Amino acid sequence: MTEMIRAEKLEFQVPSRNILSIPELVIEKGHVYGIMGPNGAGKSTLLKLLSLLEAPTNGTIYFHGEKVSAQTVTLDQRRKIAIALQQSLLLDSTVFQNIAVGLKIRKQPRKVIKAKVFEWMEKFNIAHLADKHAYKLSGGESQRVNLARAMILEPELLCLDEPFSALDFPTKMKLVEDFKSILTTSGTTVLFVSHDLLEVKSLTNELFILMNGELQQHGSTEDVIANPNASTQSFINEWKSYLTL
Ligand SMILES: Nc1ncnc2c1ncn2[C@@H]1O[C@H](COP(=O)(O)OP(=O)(O)OP(=O)(O)O)[C@@H](O)[C@H]1O
Ligand SMILES: [Mg+2]
Structure with a gap:
Protein backbone atom coordinates (compact mmCIF):
# COMPACT_ATOMS: atom_id res chain seq x y z
CA MET A 1 0.00 0.00 0.00
CA THR A 2 1.78 3.11 -1.27
CA GLU A 3 0.32 6.53 -0.79
CA MET A 4 0.41 8.61 -3.96
CA ILE A 5 -1.71 11.60 -3.06
CA ARG A 6 -2.79 12.96 0.26
CA ALA A 7 -5.08 15.95 0.51
CA GLU A 8 -5.63 17.69 3.83
CA LYS A 9 -8.27 20.28 4.72
CA LEU A 10 -9.03 20.75 1.05
CA GLU A 11 -11.39 23.63 0.35
CA PHE A 12 -12.52 25.37 -2.79
CA GLN A 13 -14.59 28.50 -2.40
CA VAL A 14 -16.08 31.06 -4.73
CA PRO A 15 -17.17 34.46 -3.38
CA SER A 16 -20.72 33.36 -2.68
CA ARG A 17 -20.17 29.87 -1.35
CA ASN A 18 -18.15 26.74 -0.51
CA ILE A 19 -17.89 24.41 -3.46
CA LEU A 20 -15.76 21.74 -1.83
CA SER A 21 -14.72 20.89 1.69
CA ILE A 22 -12.78 17.66 2.30
CA PRO A 23 -10.89 17.19 5.58
CA GLU A 24 -8.75 14.31 4.32
CA LEU A 25 -8.45 12.14 1.23
CA VAL A 26 -5.82 9.56 0.32
CA ILE A 27 -5.15 8.03 -3.10
CA GLU A 28 -3.09 4.86 -3.07
CA LYS A 29 -0.98 3.64 -5.95
CA GLY A 30 -2.50 1.06 -8.28
CA HIS A 31 -6.14 1.56 -7.35
CA VAL A 32 -8.90 2.62 -9.71
CA TYR A 33 -11.08 5.13 -7.86
CA GLY A 34 -14.56 6.10 -8.89
CA ILE A 35 -15.90 9.53 -7.91
CA MET A 36 -19.68 9.71 -8.06
CA GLY A 37 -22.32 12.12 -6.89
CA PRO A 38 -25.21 14.26 -8.10
CA ASN A 39 -24.78 17.10 -10.62
CA GLY A 40 -22.99 20.01 -9.04
CA ALA A 41 -21.60 17.90 -6.17
CA GLY A 42 -18.06 19.09 -6.88
CA LYS A 43 -16.67 16.04 -8.72
CA SER A 44 -14.98 17.95 -11.56
CA THR A 45 -13.68 20.52 -9.09
CA LEU A 46 -12.12 17.77 -6.97
CA LEU A 47 -10.51 16.24 -10.05
CA LYS A 48 -9.06 19.62 -11.12
CA LEU A 49 -7.57 20.13 -7.66
CA LEU A 50 -6.11 16.60 -7.39
CA SER A 51 -4.65 16.76 -10.91
CA LEU A 52 -3.02 20.10 -9.97
CA LEU A 53 -4.80 22.02 -12.72
CA GLU A 54 -6.37 24.36 -10.23
CA ALA A 55 -5.26 25.49 -6.78
CA PRO A 56 -7.53 24.99 -3.76
CA THR A 57 -8.59 28.04 -1.74
CA ASN A 58 -7.27 26.30 1.37
CA GLY A 59 -5.57 23.04 2.20
CA THR A 60 -2.56 21.04 1.18
CA ILE A 61 -1.94 18.35 -1.40
CA TYR A 62 1.01 15.96 -1.15
CA PHE A 63 2.23 13.99 -4.16
CA HIS A 64 4.49 11.12 -3.07
CA GLY A 65 4.89 12.87 0.26
CA GLU A 66 5.95 16.19 -1.27
CA LYS A 67 3.81 19.28 -0.91
CA VAL A 68 2.59 20.35 -4.35
CA SER A 69 0.39 23.06 -5.79
CA ALA A 70 -0.88 24.13 -9.17
CA GLN A 71 1.58 27.06 -9.01
CA THR A 72 4.71 25.18 -7.94
CA VAL A 73 4.21 21.86 -9.73
CA THR A 74 7.38 20.86 -11.60
CA LEU A 75 7.44 19.61 -15.17
CA ASP A 76 8.55 16.22 -13.86
CA GLN A 77 5.54 16.03 -11.50
CA ARG A 78 3.18 17.35 -14.17
CA ARG A 79 4.27 14.59 -16.53
CA LYS A 80 3.24 11.91 -14.06
CA ILE A 81 -0.39 13.02 -14.31
CA ALA A 82 -2.56 12.67 -17.41
CA ILE A 83 -6.09 13.92 -17.92
CA ALA A 84 -8.87 12.94 -20.30
CA LEU A 85 -12.23 14.67 -20.40
CA GLN A 86 -15.69 14.06 -21.80
CA GLN A 87 -14.83 16.06 -24.92
CA SER A 88 -11.84 14.37 -26.53
CA LEU A 89 -10.40 17.69 -27.88
CA LEU A 90 -8.35 15.99 -30.60
CA LEU A 91 -5.95 17.93 -32.82
CA ASP A 92 -6.62 18.75 -36.48
CA SER A 93 -4.53 15.82 -37.65
CA THR A 94 -4.51 12.02 -38.05
CA VAL A 95 -5.14 9.48 -35.33
CA PHE A 96 -1.45 8.53 -35.42
CA GLN A 97 -0.33 12.15 -34.96
CA ASN A 98 -2.79 12.72 -32.14
CA ILE A 99 -1.48 9.76 -30.18
CA ALA A 100 2.16 10.61 -30.99
CA VAL A 101 2.00 14.25 -29.88
CA GLY A 102 2.97 13.78 -26.22
CA LEU A 103 6.02 11.67 -27.06
CA LYS A 104 7.07 14.22 -29.69
CA ILE A 105 6.94 16.99 -27.09
CA ARG A 106 9.13 14.76 -24.92
CA LYS A 107 11.55 14.50 -27.84
CA GLN A 108 11.50 10.72 -28.09
CA PRO A 109 13.25 9.20 -31.14
CA ARG A 110 10.98 8.69 -34.17
CA LYS A 111 11.39 4.91 -34.13
CA VAL A 112 10.36 4.72 -30.50
CA ILE A 113 7.34 6.95 -31.14
CA LYS A 114 6.17 4.86 -34.08
CA ALA A 115 6.48 1.58 -32.18
CA LYS A 116 4.72 2.94 -29.12
CA VAL A 117 1.90 4.57 -31.09
CA PHE A 118 1.21 1.27 -32.85
CA GLU A 119 1.38 -0.63 -29.59
CA TRP A 120 -1.22 1.67 -28.01
CA MET A 121 -3.43 1.80 -31.08
CA GLU A 122 -3.52 -1.99 -30.99
CA LYS A 123 -4.40 -2.07 -27.31
CA PHE A 124 -7.34 0.25 -27.99
CA ASN A 125 -8.30 -1.56 -31.23
CA ILE A 126 -7.81 1.51 -33.42
CA ALA A 127 -4.73 0.53 -35.47
CA HIS A 128 -6.89 0.45 -38.62
CA LEU A 129 -7.66 4.15 -38.05
CA ALA A 130 -4.00 5.30 -37.93
CA ASP A 131 -4.21 7.53 -41.03
CA LYS A 132 -7.79 8.68 -40.55
CA HIS A 133 -8.35 12.34 -39.74
CA ALA A 134 -9.35 12.77 -36.11
CA TYR A 135 -12.33 14.98 -37.00
CA LYS A 136 -13.89 12.15 -39.03
CA LEU A 137 -14.02 9.66 -36.17
CA SER A 138 -17.13 8.47 -34.38
CA GLY A 139 -17.60 9.42 -30.72
CA GLY A 140 -16.41 6.02 -29.52
CA GLU A 141 -13.36 6.06 -31.81
CA SER A 142 -12.45 9.60 -30.67
CA GLN A 143 -12.61 8.57 -27.07
CA ARG A 144 -10.36 5.57 -27.77
CA VAL A 145 -7.83 7.97 -29.35
CA ASN A 146 -8.18 10.30 -26.38
CA MET A 173 -19.58 -0.88 -22.45
CA LYS A 174 -17.24 -2.27 -25.12
CA LEU A 175 -14.75 0.53 -24.45
CA VAL A 176 -15.11 0.10 -20.68
CA GLU A 177 -14.27 -3.62 -21.05
CA ASP A 178 -11.24 -2.93 -23.28
CA PHE A 179 -10.05 -0.17 -20.98
CA LYS A 180 -10.45 -2.37 -17.94
CA SER A 181 -8.15 -5.03 -19.37
CA ILE A 182 -5.60 -2.35 -20.34
CA LEU A 183 -5.63 -1.02 -16.76
CA THR A 184 -5.14 -4.51 -15.34
CA THR A 185 -1.80 -4.82 -17.12
CA SER A 186 -0.66 -1.17 -16.82
CA GLY A 187 -1.26 -0.85 -13.08
CA THR A 188 -2.10 2.84 -13.57
CA THR A 189 -3.71 4.67 -10.67
CA VAL A 190 -6.97 6.15 -11.92
CA LEU A 191 -9.42 8.78 -10.68
CA PHE A 192 -12.59 8.26 -12.64
CA VAL A 193 -15.41 10.79 -12.34
CA SER A 194 -18.64 9.31 -13.58
CA HIS A 195 -22.36 9.65 -13.20
CA ASP A 196 -22.98 6.07 -14.27
CA LEU A 197 -22.96 3.36 -11.60
CA LEU A 198 -22.63 0.63 -14.21
CA GLU A 199 -19.35 2.09 -15.54
CA VAL A 200 -18.13 2.61 -12.00
CA LYS A 201 -19.00 -0.96 -11.04
CA SER A 202 -17.14 -2.35 -14.05
CA LEU A 203 -14.02 -0.22 -13.81
CA THR A 204 -13.29 0.81 -10.26
CA ASN A 205 -12.33 -0.99 -7.08
CA GLU A 206 -12.68 2.00 -4.74
CA LEU A 207 -15.49 4.51 -4.67
CA PHE A 208 -15.92 8.02 -3.28
CA ILE A 209 -19.41 9.47 -3.04
CA LEU A 210 -19.39 13.25 -3.10
CA MET A 211 -22.49 15.27 -2.24
CA ASN A 212 -22.75 19.02 -1.75
CA GLY A 213 -18.98 19.34 -1.85
CA GLU A 214 -18.43 16.84 0.93
CA LEU A 215 -17.16 13.29 0.89
CA GLN A 216 -20.07 11.27 2.21
CA GLN A 217 -18.73 7.75 1.79
CA HIS A 218 -15.56 5.95 0.76
CA GLY A 219 -14.82 2.24 0.56
CA SER A 220 -14.50 -0.63 -1.84
CA THR A 221 -16.87 -0.07 -4.75
CA GLU A 222 -18.67 -3.30 -3.96
CA ASP A 223 -19.15 -2.37 -0.33
CA VAL A 224 -20.32 1.20 -0.97
CA ILE A 225 -22.90 -0.04 -3.47
CA ALA A 226 -24.05 -2.86 -1.20
CA ASN A 227 -24.06 -0.79 1.99
CA PRO A 228 -24.75 2.89 1.36
CA ASN A 229 -24.86 4.98 4.52
CA ALA A 230 -27.61 7.32 5.69
CA SER A 231 -26.29 10.20 3.54
CA THR A 232 -25.68 8.26 0.33
CA GLN A 233 -28.51 5.75 0.31
CA SER A 234 -31.04 7.83 -1.59
CA PHE A 235 -28.47 8.55 -4.33
CA ILE A 236 -27.18 4.98 -4.59
CA ASN A 237 -30.51 3.23 -4.18
CA GLU A 238 -32.00 5.29 -6.96
CA TRP A 239 -29.21 4.02 -9.23
CA LYS A 240 -29.70 0.47 -8.02
CA SER A 241 -33.39 0.63 -8.83
CA TYR A 242 -32.55 1.47 -12.46
CA LEU A 243 -29.91 -1.25 -12.74
CA THR A 244 -32.25 -4.03 -11.66
CA LEU A 245 -34.97 -3.05 -14.14
N1 LIG B 1 -15.03 28.75 -10.72
C1 LIG B 1 -16.28 28.60 -10.29
N2 LIG B 1 -17.04 29.68 -9.99
C2 LIG B 1 -18.29 29.55 -9.53
N3 LIG B 1 -18.91 28.37 -9.34
C3 LIG B 1 -18.21 27.28 -9.63
C4 LIG B 1 -16.87 27.31 -10.12
N4 LIG B 1 -16.45 26.05 -10.32
C5 LIG B 1 -17.48 25.25 -9.97
N5 LIG B 1 -18.53 25.99 -9.55
C6 LIG B 1 -19.81 25.45 -9.03
O1 LIG B 1 -19.46 24.45 -8.10
C7 LIG B 1 -20.38 23.38 -8.13
C8 LIG B 1 -19.62 22.10 -8.39
O2 LIG B 1 -19.17 22.08 -9.74
P1 LIG B 1 -18.52 20.81 -10.41
O3 LIG B 1 -18.34 21.12 -11.84
O4 LIG B 1 -17.33 20.41 -9.63
O5 LIG B 1 -19.68 19.73 -10.20
P2 LIG B 1 -19.81 18.25 -10.76
O6 LIG B 1 -20.03 17.36 -9.59
O7 LIG B 1 -18.65 17.94 -11.64
O8 LIG B 1 -21.17 18.34 -11.60
P3 LIG B 1 -21.61 17.60 -12.95
O9 LIG B 1 -22.10 16.24 -12.52
O10 LIG B 1 -22.73 18.44 -13.44
O11 LIG B 1 -20.44 17.56 -13.87
C9 LIG B 1 -21.38 23.73 -9.20
O12 LIG B 1 -22.51 24.25 -8.57
C10 LIG B 1 -20.68 24.77 -10.04
O13 LIG B 1 -21.60 25.64 -10.62
MG1 LIG C 1 -18.48 17.56 -13.66
Whole structure:
Protein backbone atom coordinates (compact mmCIF):
# COMPACT_ATOMS: atom_id res chain seq x y z
CA MET A 1 0.00 0.00 0.00
CA THR A 2 1.78 3.11 -1.27
CA GLU A 3 0.32 6.53 -0.79
CA MET A 4 0.41 8.61 -3.96
CA ILE A 5 -1.71 11.60 -3.06
CA ARG A 6 -2.79 12.96 0.26
CA ALA A 7 -5.08 15.95 0.51
CA GLU A 8 -5.63 17.69 3.83
CA LYS A 9 -8.27 20.28 4.72
CA LEU A 10 -9.03 20.75 1.05
CA GLU A 11 -11.39 23.63 0.35
CA PHE A 12 -12.52 25.37 -2.79
CA GLN A 13 -14.59 28.50 -2.40
CA VAL A 14 -16.08 31.06 -4.73
CA PRO A 15 -17.17 34.46 -3.38
CA SER A 16 -20.72 33.36 -2.68
CA ARG A 17 -20.17 29.87 -1.35
CA ASN A 18 -18.15 26.74 -0.51
CA ILE A 19 -17.89 24.41 -3.46
CA LEU A 20 -15.76 21.74 -1.83
CA SER A 21 -14.72 20.89 1.69
CA ILE A 22 -12.78 17.66 2.30
CA PRO A 23 -10.89 17.19 5.58
CA GLU A 24 -8.75 14.31 4.32
CA LEU A 25 -8.45 12.14 1.23
CA VAL A 26 -5.82 9.56 0.32
CA ILE A 27 -5.15 8.03 -3.10
CA GLU A 28 -3.09 4.86 -3.07
CA LYS A 29 -0.98 3.64 -5.95
CA GLY A 30 -2.50 1.06 -8.28
CA HIS A 31 -6.14 1.56 -7.35
CA VAL A 32 -8.90 2.62 -9.71
CA TYR A 33 -11.08 5.13 -7.86
CA GLY A 34 -14.56 6.10 -8.89
CA ILE A 35 -15.90 9.53 -7.91
CA MET A 36 -19.68 9.71 -8.06
CA GLY A 37 -22.32 12.12 -6.89
CA PRO A 38 -25.21 14.26 -8.10
CA ASN A 39 -24.78 17.10 -10.62
CA GLY A 40 -22.99 20.01 -9.04
CA ALA A 41 -21.60 17.90 -6.17
CA GLY A 42 -18.06 19.09 -6.88
CA LYS A 43 -16.67 16.04 -8.72
CA SER A 44 -14.98 17.95 -11.56
CA THR A 45 -13.68 20.52 -9.09
CA LEU A 46 -12.12 17.77 -6.97
CA LEU A 47 -10.51 16.24 -10.05
CA LYS A 48 -9.06 19.62 -11.12
CA LEU A 49 -7.57 20.13 -7.66
CA LEU A 50 -6.11 16.60 -7.39
CA SER A 51 -4.65 16.76 -10.91
CA LEU A 52 -3.02 20.10 -9.97
CA LEU A 53 -4.80 22.02 -12.72
CA GLU A 54 -6.37 24.36 -10.23
CA ALA A 55 -5.26 25.49 -6.78
CA PRO A 56 -7.53 24.99 -3.76
CA THR A 57 -8.59 28.04 -1.74
CA ASN A 58 -7.27 26.30 1.37
CA GLY A 59 -5.57 23.04 2.20
CA THR A 60 -2.56 21.04 1.18
CA ILE A 61 -1.94 18.35 -1.40
CA TYR A 62 1.01 15.96 -1.15
CA PHE A 63 2.23 13.99 -4.16
CA HIS A 64 4.49 11.12 -3.07
CA GLY A 65 4.89 12.87 0.26
CA GLU A 66 5.95 16.19 -1.27
CA LYS A 67 3.81 19.28 -0.91
CA VAL A 68 2.59 20.35 -4.35
CA SER A 69 0.39 23.06 -5.79
CA ALA A 70 -0.88 24.13 -9.17
CA GLN A 71 1.58 27.06 -9.01
CA THR A 72 4.71 25.18 -7.94
CA VAL A 73 4.21 21.86 -9.73
CA THR A 74 7.38 20.86 -11.60
CA LEU A 75 7.44 19.61 -15.17
CA ASP A 76 8.55 16.22 -13.86
CA GLN A 77 5.54 16.03 -11.50
CA ARG A 78 3.18 17.35 -14.17
CA ARG A 79 4.27 14.59 -16.53
CA LYS A 80 3.24 11.91 -14.06
CA ILE A 81 -0.39 13.02 -14.31
CA ALA A 82 -2.56 12.67 -17.41
CA ILE A 83 -6.09 13.92 -17.92
CA ALA A 84 -8.87 12.94 -20.30
CA LEU A 85 -12.23 14.67 -20.40
CA GLN A 86 -15.69 14.06 -21.80
CA GLN A 87 -14.83 16.06 -24.92
CA SER A 88 -11.84 14.37 -26.53
CA LEU A 89 -10.40 17.69 -27.88
CA LEU A 90 -8.35 15.99 -30.60
CA LEU A 91 -5.95 17.93 -32.82
CA ASP A 92 -6.62 18.75 -36.48
CA SER A 93 -4.53 15.82 -37.65
CA THR A 94 -4.51 12.02 -38.05
CA VAL A 95 -5.14 9.48 -35.33
CA PHE A 96 -1.45 8.53 -35.42
CA GLN A 97 -0.33 12.15 -34.96
CA ASN A 98 -2.79 12.72 -32.14
CA ILE A 99 -1.48 9.76 -30.18
CA ALA A 100 2.16 10.61 -30.99
CA VAL A 101 2.00 14.25 -29.88
CA GLY A 102 2.97 13.78 -26.22
CA LEU A 103 6.02 11.67 -27.06
CA LYS A 104 7.07 14.22 -29.69
CA ILE A 105 6.94 16.99 -27.09
CA ARG A 106 9.13 14.76 -24.92
CA LYS A 107 11.55 14.50 -27.84
CA GLN A 108 11.50 10.72 -28.09
CA PRO A 109 13.25 9.20 -31.14
CA ARG A 110 10.98 8.69 -34.17
CA LYS A 111 11.39 4.91 -34.13
CA VAL A 112 10.36 4.72 -30.50
CA ILE A 113 7.34 6.95 -31.14
CA LYS A 114 6.17 4.86 -34.08
CA ALA A 115 6.48 1.58 -32.18
CA LYS A 116 4.72 2.94 -29.12
CA VAL A 117 1.90 4.57 -31.09
CA PHE A 118 1.21 1.27 -32.85
CA GLU A 119 1.38 -0.63 -29.59
CA TRP A 120 -1.22 1.67 -28.01
CA MET A 121 -3.43 1.80 -31.08
CA GLU A 122 -3.52 -1.99 -30.99
CA LYS A 123 -4.40 -2.07 -27.31
CA PHE A 124 -7.34 0.25 -27.99
CA ASN A 125 -8.30 -1.56 -31.23
CA ILE A 126 -7.81 1.51 -33.42
CA ALA A 127 -4.73 0.53 -35.47
CA HIS A 128 -6.89 0.45 -38.62
CA LEU A 129 -7.66 4.15 -38.05
CA ALA A 130 -4.00 5.30 -37.93
CA ASP A 131 -4.21 7.53 -41.03
CA LYS A 132 -7.79 8.68 -40.55
CA HIS A 133 -8.35 12.34 -39.74
CA ALA A 134 -9.35 12.77 -36.11
CA TYR A 135 -12.33 14.98 -37.00
CA LYS A 136 -13.89 12.15 -39.03
CA LEU A 137 -14.02 9.66 -36.17
CA SER A 138 -17.13 8.47 -34.38
CA GLY A 139 -17.60 9.42 -30.72
CA GLY A 140 -16.41 6.02 -29.52
CA GLU A 141 -13.36 6.06 -31.81
CA SER A 142 -12.45 9.60 -30.67
CA GLN A 143 -12.61 8.57 -27.07
CA ARG A 144 -10.36 5.57 -27.77
CA VAL A 145 -7.83 7.97 -29.35
CA ASN A 146 -8.18 10.30 -26.38
CA LEU A 147 -7.43 7.51 -23.90
CA ALA A 148 -4.58 6.09 -26.00
CA ARG A 149 -3.06 9.59 -26.18
CA ALA A 150 -3.10 9.77 -22.38
CA MET A 151 -1.99 6.19 -21.69
CA ILE A 152 0.96 6.25 -24.12
CA LEU A 153 2.65 8.70 -21.73
CA GLU A 154 2.51 5.98 -19.05
CA PRO A 155 1.20 8.38 -16.41
CA GLU A 156 1.31 7.37 -12.76
CA LEU A 157 -2.06 8.98 -12.29
CA LEU A 158 -4.79 9.15 -14.92
CA CYS A 159 -7.66 11.56 -14.22
CA LEU A 160 -10.84 10.97 -16.20
CA ASP A 161 -13.87 13.25 -16.14
CA GLU A 162 -16.87 11.42 -17.58
CA PRO A 163 -14.94 10.15 -20.61
CA PHE A 164 -17.68 7.76 -21.71
CA SER A 165 -20.81 9.76 -21.02
CA ALA A 166 -21.41 10.92 -24.60
CA LEU A 167 -21.27 7.37 -25.98
CA ASP A 168 -24.22 5.12 -26.71
CA PHE A 169 -24.60 2.21 -24.33
CA PRO A 170 -23.06 -0.72 -26.30
CA THR A 171 -20.15 1.47 -27.54
CA LYS A 172 -19.53 2.59 -23.99
CA MET A 173 -19.58 -0.88 -22.45
CA LYS A 174 -17.24 -2.27 -25.12
CA LEU A 175 -14.75 0.53 -24.45
CA VAL A 176 -15.11 0.10 -20.68
CA GLU A 177 -14.27 -3.62 -21.05
CA ASP A 178 -11.24 -2.93 -23.28
CA PHE A 179 -10.05 -0.17 -20.98
CA LYS A 180 -10.45 -2.37 -17.94
CA SER A 181 -8.15 -5.03 -19.37
CA ILE A 182 -5.60 -2.35 -20.34
CA LEU A 183 -5.63 -1.02 -16.76
CA THR A 184 -5.14 -4.51 -15.34
CA THR A 185 -1.80 -4.82 -17.12
CA SER A 186 -0.66 -1.17 -16.82
CA GLY A 187 -1.26 -0.85 -13.08
CA THR A 188 -2.10 2.84 -13.57
CA THR A 189 -3.71 4.67 -10.67
CA VAL A 190 -6.97 6.15 -11.92
CA LEU A 191 -9.42 8.78 -10.68
CA PHE A 192 -12.59 8.26 -12.64
CA VAL A 193 -15.41 10.79 -12.34
CA SER A 194 -18.64 9.31 -13.58
CA HIS A 195 -22.36 9.65 -13.20
CA ASP A 196 -22.98 6.07 -14.27
CA LEU A 197 -22.96 3.36 -11.60
CA LEU A 198 -22.63 0.63 -14.21
CA GLU A 199 -19.35 2.09 -15.54
CA VAL A 200 -18.13 2.61 -12.00
CA LYS A 201 -19.00 -0.96 -11.04
CA SER A 202 -17.14 -2.35 -14.05
CA LEU A 203 -14.02 -0.22 -13.81
CA THR A 204 -13.29 0.81 -10.26
CA ASN A 205 -12.33 -0.99 -7.08
CA GLU A 206 -12.68 2.00 -4.74
CA LEU A 207 -15.49 4.51 -4.67
CA PHE A 208 -15.92 8.02 -3.28
CA ILE A 209 -19.41 9.47 -3.04
CA LEU A 210 -19.39 13.25 -3.10
CA MET A 211 -22.49 15.27 -2.24
CA ASN A 212 -22.75 19.02 -1.75
CA GLY A 213 -18.98 19.34 -1.85
CA GLU A 214 -18.43 16.84 0.93
CA LEU A 215 -17.16 13.29 0.89
CA GLN A 216 -20.07 11.27 2.21
CA GLN A 217 -18.73 7.75 1.79
CA HIS A 218 -15.56 5.95 0.76
CA GLY A 219 -14.82 2.24 0.56
CA SER A 220 -14.50 -0.63 -1.84
CA THR A 221 -16.87 -0.07 -4.75
CA GLU A 222 -18.67 -3.30 -3.96
CA ASP A 223 -19.15 -2.37 -0.33
CA VAL A 224 -20.32 1.20 -0.97
CA ILE A 225 -22.90 -0.04 -3.47
CA ALA A 226 -24.05 -2.86 -1.20
CA ASN A 227 -24.06 -0.79 1.99
CA PRO A 228 -24.75 2.89 1.36
CA ASN A 229 -24.86 4.98 4.52
CA ALA A 230 -27.61 7.32 5.69
CA SER A 231 -26.29 10.20 3.54
CA THR A 232 -25.68 8.26 0.33
CA GLN A 233 -28.51 5.75 0.31
CA SER A 234 -31.04 7.83 -1.59
CA PHE A 235 -28.47 8.55 -4.33
CA ILE A 236 -27.18 4.98 -4.59
CA ASN A 237 -30.51 3.23 -4.18
CA GLU A 238 -32.00 5.29 -6.96
CA TRP A 239 -29.21 4.02 -9.23
CA LYS A 240 -29.70 0.47 -8.02
CA SER A 241 -33.39 0.63 -8.83
CA TYR A 242 -32.55 1.47 -12.46
CA LEU A 243 -29.91 -1.25 -12.74
CA THR A 244 -32.25 -4.03 -11.66
CA LEU A 245 -34.97 -3.05 -14.14
N1 LIG B 1 -15.03 28.75 -10.72
C1 LIG B 1 -16.28 28.60 -10.29
N2 LIG B 1 -17.04 29.68 -9.99
C2 LIG B 1 -18.29 29.55 -9.53
N3 LIG B 1 -18.91 28.37 -9.34
C3 LIG B 1 -18.21 27.28 -9.63
C4 LIG B 1 -16.87 27.31 -10.12
N4 LIG B 1 -16.45 26.05 -10.32
C5 LIG B 1 -17.48 25.25 -9.97
N5 LIG B 1 -18.53 25.99 -9.55
C6 LIG B 1 -19.81 25.45 -9.03
O1 LIG B 1 -19.46 24.45 -8.10
C7 LIG B 1 -20.38 23.38 -8.13
C8 LIG B 1 -19.62 22.10 -8.39
O2 LIG B 1 -19.17 22.08 -9.74
P1 LIG B 1 -18.52 20.81 -10.41
O3 LIG B 1 -18.34 21.12 -11.84
O4 LIG B 1 -17.33 20.41 -9.63
O5 LIG B 1 -19.68 19.73 -10.20
P2 LIG B 1 -19.81 18.25 -10.76
O6 LIG B 1 -20.03 17.36 -9.59
O7 LIG B 1 -18.65 17.94 -11.64
O8 LIG B 1 -21.17 18.34 -11.60
P3 LIG B 1 -21.61 17.60 -12.95
O9 LIG B 1 -22.10 16.24 -12.52
O10 LIG B 1 -22.73 18.44 -13.44
O11 LIG B 1 -20.44 17.56 -13.87
C9 LIG B 1 -21.38 23.73 -9.20
O12 LIG B 1 -22.51 24.25 -8.57
C10 LIG B 1 -20.68 24.77 -10.04
O13 LIG B 1 -21.60 25.64 -10.62
MG1 LIG C 1 -18.48 17.56 -13.66
